Amino acid sequence: MKAKYITIIDIARQLNISKSTVSRALTGHPNVKEHTRKAVMELASSMEYQRNSLALGFSKHNTNTIGIMVPEFMSTYFPSVIVGVQDVMQAAGYNVVICQQNESYESEVSNMKLLLSYRVDGIIVSHTKETRNFDHFTLAQRRGVPLVFFNRVPEDMNVPNVIVNDYEAAFQAVEHLIRIGRRRIAHLAGPESLVNTRLRRQGYLDALKKHGIAHNPDLMLSYDLTTEKVKIYMKHFLELDTPPDALFAINDPTAIAAMEVVKAKGLRIPEDIAIVGFSNDFSAGLVHPGLTTVAQPTSEIGRTAAEMLLQEMRAKVKNDYTIKKAPTVQLSTRLIIRESTVPEEKSKKMVKSK
């Protein structure tokens, strides 16, 4: 059941001219008689000629296609970054191929090889939570395929990337909790493999320190981002002799899952325990009470990463990041205060005073 496509040879035969002429007419080469060009164009369109990008990329050594690799599709974060990437890339005449890894390292390696085997011109990446070995990324670099990372950036690689101010954002979020009078602030951190985890945790620790609150190791746990674990750990927190009066969660899904546990226990949010998330997922504004969280400029992250990649791809001489510092763009976040930390009336006042 082979597909059947029209080629420039078919067109050439019908018109009794050479395929070179057809090729020239189709690509807008100046040296083609107007009459001939018109005939070619008309026949091509009536035969629904569809150019073969494989053949083209094959001989030209570039495909006008970039890949984007994201770890998951379950929150709205990555899809909206992708929309930003597509905006810019489409305008620049590039096609975007999306690969989604389901947080699996294996998928990531095989998808990377897939993209390389299809000779994409560049790749935008956020790695999985399982990724500890980065050989598949350096392989791309060695092959001269530009990479731009965002959100989850490997610490040991010198590579262009787009990030947000995770440390400050976490610091501010925790400071917000302290300002509203909380002292026993728990932190559900992410996996050690993610640089975000470490930055946000440091922000958490330093905010406590600044305000003279001793860090209680019992109130901090790293976990693997699965819902089941949140439930276990959150229950554990709540059953401590002196349970926390606030929670800073690594991301919104974590915060939302934690809220479920709190509500199931019959505790009140924010009165008994205030909760802050991270990223301002679509659902953060929908849960009850609304989730205080750190908003990330998702579509701008995507657009910025795309623009950085375009620069890399357009560079006449490949940037050698073994000898040169790779560019980093840090975008700003914004703390969104909702009812999970400040009850209704109060929160309205705070927004106004902003």
Next chain:
Amino acid sequence: MKAKYITIIDIARQLNISKSTVSRALTGHPNVKEHTRKAVMELASSMEYQRNSLALGFSKHNTNTIGIMVPEFMSTYFPSVIVGVQDVMQAAGYNVVICQQNESYESEVSNMKLLLSYRVDGIIVSHTKETRNFDHFTLAQRRGVPLVFFNRVPEDMNVPNVIVNDYEAAFQAVEHLIRIGRRRIAHLAGPESLVNTRLRRQGYLDALKKHGIAHNPDLMLSYDLTTEKVKIYMKHFLELDTPPDALFAINDPTAIAAMEVVKAKGLRIPEDIAIVGFSNDFSAGLVHPGLTTVAQPTSEIGRTAAEMLLQEMRAKVKNDYTIKKAPTVQLSTRLIIRESTVPEEKSKKMVKSK
């Protein structure tokens, strides 16, 4: 800044053998001396040889790649269908390229041409809300590229597809509203271009009819799925002389946006107005009150579509759907009752009694 890849010729030269032998060794052809094979494999891996799928697909006329085209990424519906597709396709040795159209007809046409120009072996599609012309799809069929539709299926095309029982699901949802005593049931329908819109609307109308409730045209509006319009129309409904006591929304984002309007007006859900959505998006369980909605088996939809596509691609003789009825699989939905129609205690009872 051209990328530089190793080819089988490089390997052949180093080993002083012909590229055919290298090719055979690499592809596991039986007629290669063990010694030679080993040498090839070792060199290939130490040089980090990465096969060129372009060249392969180019000469073999198939790419082991399928495309999936979805209209949007804003709800969790399409991403989770995609995860199902990937499951099946990965196991079958296919690569999946995802295209997202932002609900734009133009993007759809250009992405379709993109996929065709890359000679994908098959395509899974849900079309945009703007799509009224289906030539780009029939083009694929004429080229012998199998298509499988899901969710948004063109009515005039005889093409394999995976759908849910939209009509019955809508019927049951509305019947549920009637059972809890509602009579003035409004319906926010989707764009006329979507077959879902028509089926769900018919289910709505027939449920009213069955229960002897006259259809009030003032209570039914079609709209373009943008949040701004929901707000306008919902306000309009609520300001009618005799406003509705229930709303059946075409999908969950619509229902959730409508809930905002209701709450802003100071009305109670479900006491003043009960609300039902469609699809059981992730956020449906998070909003307050929880949204009663029709759950779709998203990942099963994806897996089923993928399996249908595999069958099409594997068919020795291409199925000619101009003369033969295309297969349809209809999957079942399930009405999930939450607090947007039945207050807390009551809804718990109903779940138990199930």
Next chain:
DNA sequence: CTGTTAGCGCGTTCAT
């Protein structure tokens, strides 16, 4: 078991 050759579709010289 291995080497040689042809061909996939296209753009691109190099001739004419």
Next chain:
DNA sequence: ATGAACGCGCTAACAG
């Protein structure tokens, strides 16, 4: 203004 010939990387058919 046009045609002929080549090459991109790989597999397959054919010839040893």
